[in-house]
Amino acid sequence: MIKYFFKAFSIALISISLTLISAVSFAATDVRIMWYGDGDKENVPMQAQIDAFNAANPDINVILDIVPYDAIMNTLPIQLAAGEGPDIARVTDLGGLNKYYADITAHVADPSYYEKSFGPFLNWYRKSGDTTSIHGFHSTMTVTGPYVNKTLFEQAGVDLLGPGATWEEWAAVANEVAGKVGAPIPMAWDRSGHRVSGPAISMGAKYFDSNGDPKLVDDGLKSMTQMLYDWHQDGTMSKDLWGSVSGTKYHAPNDWWNAAEVVFMMSGSWQIGRFANEVGDDFDWWAVPAPCGPAACTGMPGGNALLAFTANDAVGKVMDYLSSKEKLSEFIGQVLAIPGHLDLQVDYQTDDPNAKHALNTFAGAVPTIDQVAFDLQAHVDNRIMFNAIISRLGQAIVGEMTMEEAWTRMDEDVEKQLKEKYGG
Amino acid sequence: MKNTRNQIKSFFIRILNIPFAFFMHAIDLIMWPIQKIIGVRNMPYIFLLPNLIFFGLFVIIPLGANIFFSLSSGDELLFAERELPTTKQYDELLTCDNYLNPNTCTEDFFWRGVYNTIFFVFFQVGLMIFFSVLTAVILNKNIIGRGFFRSVFFFPVLLSPVVVGLIWQWILLKNGAFNAVIESYGGNKVSFLTDPSWAMASVIFVSIWAHMGFYTLIVLAGLQAIPPNLYEAAEMDGTSRERIFFRITLPLLMPNLLVVFILASIKGVQTFDEIYVLTGGGPGTSTSLIVQYIFTTGFASSGSVQNFGLAAAASMILGVVLLILTLMQLYFSRNKESKHQEI
Structure with missing residues (x-):
């Protein structure tokens, strides 16, 4: 009896073990992607691509965690610092998180494809001195620049300015149009240091000293920030916009723009899809070339990248799939963005003439981007500088400090943060 | 059966x-x-x-x-990777040329948070006690629909602070409901949330609206505990209503008001979420309180260095303030209990 019992027990044990082993061996590998998207316009196409990948690769289970942009900026760094976080994330602070990126060179099918297709951008993710690692790819490239409400210009009988027009000239015509048609806000900007930086470089800001170390405040930055301060005081820009948040918080004037209350809006190419969707036929909007200063007529480059925090074959396969010409072209065509891929033919899926015009304008602006702007975008600590600009300028605008005090504080903030980060 | x-x-x-x-x-x-x-x-x-x-x-x-x-x-989160020991954070927080002018302080955002918190707590608590007493006195009378009004005043307490923030944002925005009413009567729009001179008043008002119900309830309980024969005796003596209020009601409510004062002060110092939703701490830093400073410095730096040490030091200082307030509350509630026992 006992013999039979042991026999039965052994068979049961072996069966259970085999079942468990086979379940483990055939379990799909999970790959989590932390993704922020500009609404369904971006989320739906990405989810569709992920679903297609999952269907074709039963051994890999890609999970797309759609999060707000704030989570990418504030939650992701904390998760990574605690040793947690997703396998892949869509990131905009490209250099700032580089200590957490994983090198997936050994796990992608053809590393040379990444070099060939995304070459200049790969350095934006790499640590200083590293020239070979592959961490991911640029999902979309962005360029900052202004839009105008063309319908308001037409109603006011004022001609749009052409390439070479200065910031002062644009401010003057925006005020003229607003005055004639009764628009409440002649000019509105995204509340972001990144947005201020292109125009500041146009005014002569250099951002770095002769050794290449951050040196924020100079005459160029002073000119641009003083201009922004003055525009807030004389009503060219509304205090309601930048005043609605505090510190380094990003804020876009889309609500006012969509309501046709803004004549001139400084933002960037990522708004094209959104405007096409939200503005629709309400009014004509055009992207116009970056206004000029004495030093340049430049916007800031930027964009977002899908970057890996885990290096394994599954992550490599997902990256290969999403960065392939076919998938990237499909995605860019749907979301109406500028590709970060250097050799991509995109069939934009829109009939909107405003969107088409804006895409041409921003794509045409890429070659005119100043080298300082590229260097700044590639710098690992650029966010520290962007944040110092926006938080202190915001305080000066509402009267908490003078512009002189704000400039002093901007430099102090950068110095203090770099000390905290690198010691000393 | x-x-x-x-x-x-x-x-x-x-x-x-x-x-x-x-x-x-x-x-x-x-x-x-x-x-x-x-x-x-x-x-x-x-x-x-x-x-x-x-x-x-x-x-x-x-x-x-x-x-x-x-x-x-350091900017690391893991203990082993941080530099020890240092009082740098406390030095940074507490260094000022002139403590009355935040612009002269090394960490001016912290001091702006401190001053804003003091201002906020002073007016929010003071006005809240005033309105709680006023409301409780009215709700203690035999008015029509007394039960209904008691529920109405308590209802905002049940709402999440984020909901409170969002509701009032929709009402107080420049394009919000309240400005629409002002405009319909021919008035000019007011930037309740984005004008520094209005923003703090707006957040104090919203905070009072959101929390007053709870304190009204405490005061109401205190009012109902006052023996009615005292009022009867005073009425028989022909004492005026004002005199009854100031000589009977208010002195006998004092222990409850002390509890309300301490609890509201503790809650006021900790205020964060509803203001963060309502104004984001702006315009500038005019409604940024100390808890927001801690949150922003440690966790919401938007790409800047996440200074966990500075945030931790600021929260230690805040902790000391809250400890003092809590000890005060314990002292007064024990005092109240011993007085009750004596009676």
Whole structure:
């Protein structure tokens, strides 16, 4: 009896073990992607691509965690610092998180494809001195620049300015149009240091000293920030916009723009899809070339990248799939963005003439981007500088400090943060 | 008939008791040997143990971690990677040329948070006590729909602070409901949330609206505890209403008002979420309170260095303030209890 019992027990044990082993061996590998998207316009196409990948690769289970942009900026760094976080994330602070990126060179099918297709951008993710690692790819490239409400210009009988027009000239015509048609806000900007930086470089800001170390405040930055301060005081820009948040918080004037209350809006190419969707036929909007200063007529480059925090074959396969010409072209065509891929033919899926015009304008602006702007975008600590600009300028605008005090504080903030980060 | 019903009832009770009996026996199986070892007198500690473990995990250990962070520097989160020991964070927070002018302080955002918090607590608590007493006195009278109004005043307390923030944002925005009403009467729009001279007043108002119900309830309980014969005697003496209020109601409400004062002050110092939703701390830093400073410095730096040490040091300072307020509350509530016992 006992013999039979042991026999039965052994068979049961072996069966259970085999079942468990086979379940483990055939379990799909999970790959989590932390993704922020500009609404369904971006989320739906990405989810569709992920679903297609999952269907074709039963051994890999890609999970797309759609999060707000704030989570990418504030939650992701904390998760990574605690040793947690997703396998892949869509990131905009490209250099700032580089200590957490994983090198997936050994796990992608053809590393040379990444070099060939995304070459200049790969350095934006790499640590200083590293020239070979592959961490991911640029999902979309962005360029900052202004839009105008063309319908308001037409109603006011004022001609749009052409390439070479200065910031002062644009401010003057925006005020003229607003005055004639009764628009409440002649000019509105995204509340972001990144947005201020292109125009500041146009005014002569250099951002770095002769050794290449951050040196924020100079005459160029002073000119641009003083201009922004003055525009807030004389009503060219509304205090309601930048005043609605505090510190380094990003804020876009889309609500006012969509309501046709803004004549001139400084933002960037990522708004094209959104405007096409939200503005629709309400009014004509055009992207116009970056206004000029004495030093340049430049916007800031930027964009977002899908970057890996885990290096394994599954992550490599997902990256290969999403960065392939076919998938990237499909995605860019749907979301109406500028590709970060250097050799991509995109069939934009829109009939909107405003969107088409804006895409041409921003794509045409890429070659005119100043080298300082590229260097700044590639710098690992650029966010520290962007944040110092926006938080202190915001305080000066509402009267908490003078512009002189704000400039002093901007430099102090950068110095203090770099000390905290690198010691000393 | 009644007897049969009782028999059925007791049968079901016995059936239902079986799992409880099993459960109690199972507990006994564990507790009996423990009691044998540590003795009956020490058994309360065993019963407290689960709570103490949770308290330790979620309060004591984080407190220790916070002290550690406040005395170490760097932008790393892991203990082993941080530089120890340093008082740098406290030096940075407390260094000012002139403490009355935040612009002269090394960490001016912290001091702006401190001054804004003091201003906010002073007016929010003061006005809230005033309106709570006023409302409680009215709700204590025999008015029509008294129960309904009591619920109405308490209702905002049940709302999440984020909901409160969003509701009032929709009302107070420049393109919001309130400005639409002002405009419809021919007035000019007011930037309630984005004009520095209006923003703090707006957040104080919203905060009072959101929390007043709770304190009204405490004051109402105090009013109902006042013996009615005192009022009857005063009325028979022909005492005026004002005199009754200031000579009877207010003095007898004082212990309750002290509790309200301390509780509202503690809550006021901790205020964060509804203001963060309502104004984001802006315009500039005009509604940014100390908790927002801690949150932004440690966790919401938008790409800047996440200065956990500075945030931890600021929260230690805030902790000391809250500790003082809590001790005050304990002192006054004990004082109140001993007075009651004397009576």
